[in-house]
Amino acid sequence: xxxxxxxxxxxxxxxxxxxxxxxxxxxxxxxxxxxxxxxxxxxxxxxxxxxxxxxxxxxxxxxxxxxxxxxxxxxxxxxxxxxxxxxxxxxxxxxxxxxxxxxxxxxxxxxxxxxxxxxxxxxxxxxxxxxxxxxxxxxxxxxxxxxxxxxxxxxxxxxxxxxxxxxxxxxxxxxxxxxxxxxxxxxxxxxxxxxxxxxxxxxxxxxxxxxxxxxxxxxxxxxxxxxxxxxxxxxxxxxxxxxxxxxxxxxxxxxxxxxxxxxxxxxxxxxxxxxxxxxxxxxxxxxxxxxxxxxxxxxxxxxxxxxxxxxxxxxxxxxxxxxxxxxxxxxxxxxxxxxxxxxxxxxxxxxxxxxxxxxxxxxxxxxxxxxxxxxxxxxxxxxxxxxxxxxxxxxxxxxxxxxxxxxxxxxxxxxxxxxx
Numbered sequence: 001x002x003x004x005x006x007x008x009x010x011x012x013x014x015x016x017x018x019x020x021x022x023x024x025x026x027x028x029x030x031x032x033x034x035x036x037x038x039x040x041x042x043x044x045x046x047x048x049x050x051x052x053x054x055x056x057x058x059x060x061x062x063x064x065x066x067x068x069x070x071x072x073x074x075x076x077x078x079x080x081x082x083x084x085x086x087x088x089x090x091x092x093x094x095x096x097x098x099x100x101x102x103x104x105x106x107x108x109x110x111x112x113x114x115x116x117x118x119x120x121x122x123x124x125x126x127x128x129x130x131x132x133x134x135x136x137x138x139x140x141x142x143x144x145x146x147x148x149x150x151x152x153x154x155x156x157x158x159x160x161x162x163x164x165x166x167x168x169x170x171x172x173x174x175x176x177x178x179x180x181x182x183x184x185x186x187x188x189x190x191x192x193x194x195x196x197x198x199x200x201x202x203x204x205x206x207x208x209x210x211x212x213x214x215x216x217x218x219x220x221x222x223x224x225x226x227x228x229x230x231x232x233x234x235x236x237x238x239x240x241x242x243x244x245x246x247x248x249x250x251x252x253x254x255x256x257x258x259x260x261x262x263x264x265x266x267x268x269x270x271x272x273x274x275x276x277x278x279x280x281x282x283x284x285x286x287x288x289x290x291x292x293x294x295x296x297x298x299x300x301x302x303x304x305x306x307x308x309x310x311x312x313x314x315x316x317x318x319x320x321x322x323x324x325x326x327x328x329x330x331x332x333x334x335x336x337x338x339x340x341x342x343x344x345x346x347x348x349x350x351x352x353x354x355x356x357x358x359x360x361x362x363x364x365x366x367x368x369x370x371x372x373x374x375x376x377x378x379x380x381x382x383x384x385x386x387x388x389x390x391x392x393x394x395x396x397x398x399x400x401x402x403x404x405x406x407x408x409x410x411x412x413x414x415x416x417x418x419x420x
Contacts, residue, residue: 003036010035017070020054023047023408026401027057033397034059041222042068043385043397044295047405048303049412050378055405056296062219062386073205073217073292074384075276077365078170080291082372083197083206084177085124085346085363086301086317089325090196092120093309093318097184099124099345107183113157122162123169123176124345125329129158130176131167131336134264140274146209146285149175150182159264166343168336170265174287177346178208189285200316201304203297209285210292218292219386221277257338265336266392289366298371298382302362306373306380326361326375339393350374353399354420355406368395372402377409 010032019027030045042060046053062068091097097106099121104111110118115130122128136152143149153175159167169176178189185192190209198206210218268274275281276290284290304310309317317325325345334341342349347361350372362372362381368391371382383398407417 006036007032014038015057015059017057018053018055019057020049020052022412023049023055023405026055026404026408029404030057030401031059033400037387040224041385041387042072042219043383043387044068044072044074045401046295046299046382048299048306048380049409051303051307053296053300058295060385061222064222068219070296071204071217071294072219073207073210073214073294074219074369074386075282075290075292075367076298076369076371076384077276077289077291077367079298079363079365079369079371079382079384080208080293081173081288082347082363083291083293083298083301084174084208084287085325086305087192087197088120088124088177088181088346089309089317089321091181091185091192093316093321094196097180099324103180107154107180109151109154110180110183112154114161115156115158118158118162120177120180121329121345123173123180125343126166126168126173126334126341127163127330127343128169128176129160129162129165129167130156130172131169131261131265132156132159133171133266133268136172137268139270140268141270143171143268143274143286144280144284146175150179153179166330166332166334166341167261168265168334168341169288170336171268171286171288174208174285174289178285178287189287196316197301198297200314201297201300201311203294203300205292205294206297206301207292208287208290210282212283214292215279215282218282221386221388257333257335261335262338293382293384295382295384298384299380302371302373302380302382305361306375306378308375326359337392347372350402351394351399352406353403355403355410355418356420357406364394364398366390366392368398370394370398370402374406374409377406377413379405379409381405 012028014031014035038060044058047055058068309322328342350357350360357374360374364370369384373380411417
């Protein structure tokens with residue numbers, strides 16, 4: 001059965017959880033997109049609108065033997081960058097550090113190799129030049145050691161001068177931001193997360209480095225059944241063909257970017273022997289890539305941002321700080337990402353299938369997870385899963401669910417859904 005046919009004839013009620021009837025069409029679309037693959041993995045979707053949790057649904061398998069549940073944690077890759085950035089903004093609001101003070105003021109060892117004037121603003125907006133993970137490490141397994149990676153950042157040399165370009169810090173972002181937060185406060189990143197983000201928002205699961213006691217909650221990749229000899233023979237190419245460029249390869253080439261920049265930012269040496277889903281990979285602190293969250297915790301955090309830093313009578317982010325974090329820092333073409341990102345301080349624009357969220361922002365992950373907010377609509381969204389897919393610009397399901405979320409909100413706010 002083709003993918004389109006599977007969606008058209010899918011079960012529209014294949015999900016569990018909470019749904020506000022005003023967002024019924026969104027829940028139905030979620031079910032259509034997941035129904036045919038619920039034996040291969042699971043997914044969750046959470047939406048907050050005007051401060052209320054209006055969608056909190058899930059379906060499919062968490063592992064070979066377990067079903068997804070409301071408290072299932074999912075590895076979200078770069079979606080976690082938005083969480084780390086939000087923690088940074090809370091700490092700026094608390095007075096621990098400032099955006100435009102050089103990082104060396106808080107972290108003296110960082111000042112080596114032409115990094116004296118790099119600030120938190122430069123790092124959050126991907127303008128530091130410190131994106132080249134491939135040439136910083138000899139082996140990907142070095143990423144398991146947090147303190148070692150902070151020393152690697154101290155020794156690193158930027159590939160370009162500050163304010164001379166934008167290059168997505170696909171993996172280095174986590175150690176750079178997390179490192180300066182630890183140095184500025186004198187506290188461990190895990191403790192900062194709990195004290196300033198998880199507890200004030202009463203989040204039901206948000207970790208950089210999953211504690212041993214929480215590992216059982218994490219959704220794992222589900223191995224696909226081995227192919228029979230007959231299937232292998234049927235797929236065996238009769239003639240050796242040259243490698244065909246992937247869609248990502250084509251995008252990078254088409255935009256005139258250097259594919260080497262993409263590889264240097266994204267792929268450490270020895271990555272084939274490293275897994276974010278192993279117990280050691282999950283327990284390591286790699287904030288740019290291995291954050292584990294429930295969809296609800298992500299959407300709730302962004303609901304606070306959709307409400308401009310306020311939540312249940314508390315101010316987590318001051319108005320002047322919110323104004324800075326939500327302002328686009330650069331419209332320049334990124335050296336790594338093949339589409340316009342409109343970088344804010346730790347976030348990019350909301351990627352949709354037509355609807356506009358002009359003042360919205362968030363972050364997607366390599367596996368097609370994603371979370372965002374739209375302050376104009378007081379709306380937030382998060383989508384998580386455990387399927388083995390990869391896309392630096394987001395899975396089509398993420399784009400489609402984002403579009404339908406905006407349409408449902410506009411039906412309430414404007415009386416019509418519309419496509420644009």
